[in-house]
Amino acid sequence: MTDxxxxxxxxxxxxxxxxxxxxxxxxxxxxxxxVDAAGRVVAQAARPLRTRQPRASWHEQDAQDxxxxxxxxxxxxxxxxxxxxxxxxxxxxxxRESFVCLDADGRPLRPAILWLDGRAHEEIAALGxxxxxxxSGKPPDTTPAIYKLAWLARHEPxxxxxxxxxxxxxxxxxxxxxxxxxTSDASADTLGLFDLARATWSTExxxxxxxxxxxxxxxxxxxxxxxxxxxxxxxxLGLPGPVPLVAGIGDGQAAGxxxxxxxxxxxxxxxxxxxxxxxxSVDLRRDPAFRTLAGMLPGTYTLETVLNAAxxxxxxxxxxxxxxxxxxxxxxxxxxxxxxxxxGAEGLLTVPYWNAAQTPYWDPAARxxxxxxxxxxxxxxxxxxxxxxxxxxxxxHLERLEAVTGEPVAAIRVVGGGGRSPLWVQIVADVTGRxxxxxxxxxxxxxxxxxxxxxxxxxxxxxxxPEPPGRxxxxxxxxxxxxxALAAVHRRIYPALRDLFPDLxxxxxxxxxxxxxxxxxxxxxxxxxxxxxxxxxxxxxSTRISR
Numbered sequence: 001m002t003d004x005x006x007x008x009x010x011x012x013x014x015x016x017x018x019x020x021x022x023x024x025x026x027x028x029x030x031x032x033x034x035v036d037a038a039g040r041v042v043a044q045a046a047r048p049l050r051t052r053q054p055r056a057s058w059h060e061q062d063a064q065d066x067x068x069x070x071x072x073x074x075x076x077x078x079x080x081x082x083x084x085x086x087x088x089x090x091x092x093x094x095x096r097e098s099f100v101c102l103d104a105d106g107r108p109l110r111p112a113i114l115w116l117d118g119r120a121h122e123e124i125a126a127l128g129x130x131x132x133x134x135x136s137g138k139p140p141d142t143t144p145a146i147y148k149l150a151w152l153a154r155h156e157p158x159x160x161x162x163x164x165x166x167x168x169x170x171x172x173x174x175x176x177x178x179x180x181x182x183t184s185d186a187s188a189d190t191l192g193l194f195d196l197a198r199a200t201w202s203t204e205x206x207x208x209x210x211x212x213x214x215x216x217x218x219x220x221x222x223x224x225x226x227x228x229x230x231x232x233x234x235x236x237l238g239l240p241g242p243v244p245l246v247a248g249i250g251d252g253q254a255a256g257x258x259x260x261x262x263x264x265x266x267x268x269x270x271x272x273x274x275x276x277x278x279x280x281s282v283d284l285r286r287d288p289a290f291r292t293l294a295g296m297l298p299g300t301y302t303l304e305t306v307l308n309a310a311x312x313x314x315x316x317x318x319x320x321x322x323x324x325x326x327x328x329x330x331x332x333x334x335x336x337x338x339x340x341x342x343x344g345a346e347g348l349l350t351v352p353y354w355n356a357a358q359t360p361y362w363d364p365a366a367r368x369x370x371x372x373x374x375x376x377x378x379x380x381x382x383x384x385x386x387x388x389x390x391x392x393x394x395x396x397h398l399e400r401l402e403a404v405t406g407e408p409v410a411a412i413r414v415v416g417g418g419g420r421s422p423l424w425v426q427i428v429a430d431v432t433g434r435x436x437x438x439x440x441x442x443x444x445x446x447x448x449x450x451x452x453x454x455x456x457x458x459x460x461x462x463x464x465x466p467e468p469p470g471r472x473x474x475x476x477x478x479x480x481x482x483x484x485a486l487a488a489v490h491r492r493i494y495p496a497l498r499d500l501f502p503d504l505x506x507x508x509x510x511x512x513x514x515x516x517x518x519x520x521x522x523x524x525x526x527x528x529x530x531x532x533x534x535x536x537x538x539x540x541x542s543t544r545i546s547r
Contacts, residue, residue, distance in 0.1 A: 017088025020453035021077065021243075022446040023070055025094045025169050026251060027051060027061075027114065030069035032077040033443050034087070035450040044443070045076035052111065057118035060111035063100035066169060067176045071236060078238040085240045090177070090229065091453035093445045094169035096190035096250035099145045101152070101163040106175055109159050113148045116274070116308055116355060120147035121364050121505075123154070127208050128362075135205055137189075137196045137284075137292030139362040142355070143306070144192025146209045153210025160210050170248060171217040177245055178227035182218040184247035186294035196292060196301070197284060220247040222298055223452050246456045252276050252304060253296045254448030255415055259439060259468050262296050265410040267398075269436075271418030271428070274355075275310035275390060277397055278302050279409060289360050289400035296448075303405070305397035309354035310390045311418045313368065316354065317386055321379035337380035338387065339423045343430075343482050345381045347372040350389035351493050360400045361494060365501040369493060387424045391431035391483070392490040398432055413437045413468060415444050430479035431487065439470040 019042065024031045027049065034043040047069035052060050078084050097115035100108050113119075124147045128140020138144045145168075153160050160166070165175075168191055171183035188194050188201070193209060193216070195202035201216050220226050228242040248254065252270065261268040262280045270276045278293075281301045286292055290303040318331045350370045357366035370385060402408055412434050418424050419440030429436045 017086055017457065019081070019086045019088060020450050020457065021074060021087055021090040022443075022449035022453060023074060023090065023092050023173070024251060024254075024443060024446040024449065025049075025066050025070055025092065025173060026445070027095045027098075027116075030066065030073050031443060031446060032070070032073035033446040033450065034077050034081060035447070035454070037454070039447075039450070039454075041443075043077045043080035044446075045073045045080070047072045051114065055119075059114040059117045061098070061114060063102075063108045063112040063172055066112075066172060070173055070176075071233075074237045084238050087239055087243055088457050089244050089246050089453040091246040091449040091456075092170050092173055092187075092248035093251050093254035093449040094173070094187065094248070096168075096187075096252060097143050097145050097192070099149070099166060099168055099191060100172050101159050102165040102167075102172070102175075103162065104164040106165070109163055110156065113145070113152075115143050117148055118142045118356060118364065120151040123147040123150040124364050126150075132192075132205065132208070133286060135195050135197075135202050136192045137286055137301075138192045139288050139291060140364075141291070141306075141358055141362050142308070142364050143291075143358070144190070146192035146205060149193075149209035149211060157210075163215055165217070166211055166215045167217045174217070174226055174245060177229050177233055179230050180218070180227045182220050182226050184222045184226075184249060185219045186222045186249045186253065187247075188217070188219055189294040190250050194294075196294070199294075222247050222249050222294070223455055225456065244456070246453045248449050248452060249296070250293070251445040252278055253293065253302050254446075254452075255444040256280070256296045256302065256448065257451050258442075258444040258447030259413045259415065261413065262300075265408060267409045267412050269394070269412050269414045269428075270416045271310060271390075271414050271424070272416030273310065273312040273315070275307040275394065275418075276304055277394065277401075277412075278304040279401065279405075279407070281405070285405065287404045288362060289397075289404045291359075303401065305360075305394075305401060306358040307352065307390065307393050307397075308356060308358055309352050309368070311416065313350075313352045313354050313386050313390070314383070314418070314424075317379070317383050321382065334380060334383050335421060335423055337378070338384040341380050341384045343388075343479060344486050345385040345388065346376055347374065348377055348381050348385040349392075349486070349490050349493065350382070350385040351490070351497075352386060352389045352393065353494070357494065359397050361498075363498065363501070365505050366494065366498070367501055367504070369497055371493060384423075387421075387427050388431065388483075388486070389490070390418075390424075391427045392487050394428060395431050395483075395487050396491055398434075409434065411435055411437065413439050413470065415439050415442075425473050426476075426479075429473045429475040431483045433475050433480045433484075435475065436473045437468070437470040438473060439468045442468075444468075 018037045022033045029046045031046040100112040170187035193205045226245045256268040259268045267279045293302040295301040353366040354368045357363040419438045
């Protein structure tokens with residue numbers, strides 16, 4: 001074990017380092033949260049990030065903005081402390097699966113490609129085999145970087161050939177903070193290039209992506225020291241002495257740590273732009289019912305179900321059909337109207353595959369569908385059907401997860417912008433038949449990173465978090481029965497439409513390629529604050545969870 005005696009003092013002699021800085025570099029912002037030994041937030045700051053969408057289904061960022069935003073957020077948070085010498089460690093959490101290609105001097109060769117980018121349909125079809133799933137734990141999907149890297153190898157071969165370094169957000173920020181090209185093993189895993197059973201880069205998967213082993217960052221176990229911040233960086237951040245960077249983890253698992261989801265029977269649910277549900281597993285399991293990730297604790301695994309459009313679709317509905325556009329009043333008005341619509345939206349059902357289908361179908365060609373329209377339906381009916389549609393997807397996810405693992409999910413702890421909607425949370429409880437604890441008012445990904453940093457300072461003990469506070473929402477028995485009947489109808493919609501989607505994409509070019517008639521694909525740019533691309537966006541505004 002590393003000797004931490006000197007790590008406990010960063011400032012003048014006699015100053016004890018009892019504070020940690022957790023950095024959450026998500027899709028919309030980089031946030032810095034300073035936490036004391038009791039787990040209290042004593043300072044925090046954030047800087048926004050911009051997402052660009054140069055073509056339909058493409059989502060990119062300037063990786064240098066990751067550093068600029070992180071540096072600004074940390075410096076502001078540290079400036080709010082009475083004594084910056086009390087900072088004993090810094091730990092990172094981040095948007096998963098996003099990656100950047102760098103030259104030998106650490107400069108990006110092209111914009112970073114994000115986790116929700118959907119350009120690699122052909123590569124997923126060609127490379128998304130059972131063997132890739134077996135090695136990586138990831139079913140074929142738009143999210144893992146391996147397919148987008150293969151797209152680069154095909155369409156921009158000079159980028160991969162000329163890249164000295166290819167890595168995730170953690171690796172890039174580690175390079176800027178410490179000068180070392182390294183990342184945590186759990187962060188590396190999300191790229192889909194990792195041999196989960198052996199906890200190292202897979203030569204076979206790297207070859208499929210067109211990469212060389214020497215391009216990849218070194219691997220450091222989660223919770224261990226990566227390196228000290230460089231003297232220049234420490235000065236920029238307002239820190240008086242060397243501070244160790246502790247290897248962090250992706251935002252989903254970090255939130256799980258903060259929410260106490262290592263407890264059997266407890267699941268974390270990020271009801272943000274994307275919906276992600278995760279449970280802890282001591283065993284390595286692979287199945288289309290979930291994707292398998294490096295775990296919240298060393299040597300364990302996290303099983304996640306995914307829907308890449310949840311609050312994303314709710315936000316879309318508000319923006320397109322809200323009475324006064326996208327402001328808070330319009331959102332509240334549509335939500336209030338939807339709460340008066342009966343269960344089942346008077347026969348309107350929505351399959352929310354606005355960003356493809358993930359669990360359990362893993363179909364990148366799938367798209368959203370709403371059926372059952374008639375003359376009584378209003379925007380409020382559509383809005384409720386979207387919230388219910390996400391609930392039906394979650395029910396399907398839970399049923400498949402429990403069937404494979406044999407382990408029931410007894411309680412759900414929800415974070416993300418969707419957790420701010422009382423209507424949506426009640427729908428989730430009623431559709432799934434499970435109690436839901438709303439924990440939406442904290443930076444839970446940062447909280448998990450802070451737990452890792454604290455565990456390091458405490459001599460490498462197993463990371464643990466206190467029971468998270470929140471509001472309990474219980475399912476209603478009558479509503480549960482009505483939703484069970486609707487769920488049986490809802491789950492038949494996608495299988496009935498599955499064969500139509502590939503033809504639709506080919507004819508229209510709406511997968512980001514040119515249409516068959518030669519027309520150009522849609523061009524566009526995400527909002528300045530990136531909300532359209534953030535997993536944490538929700539029906540009542542910004543969120544406290546990453547992505």
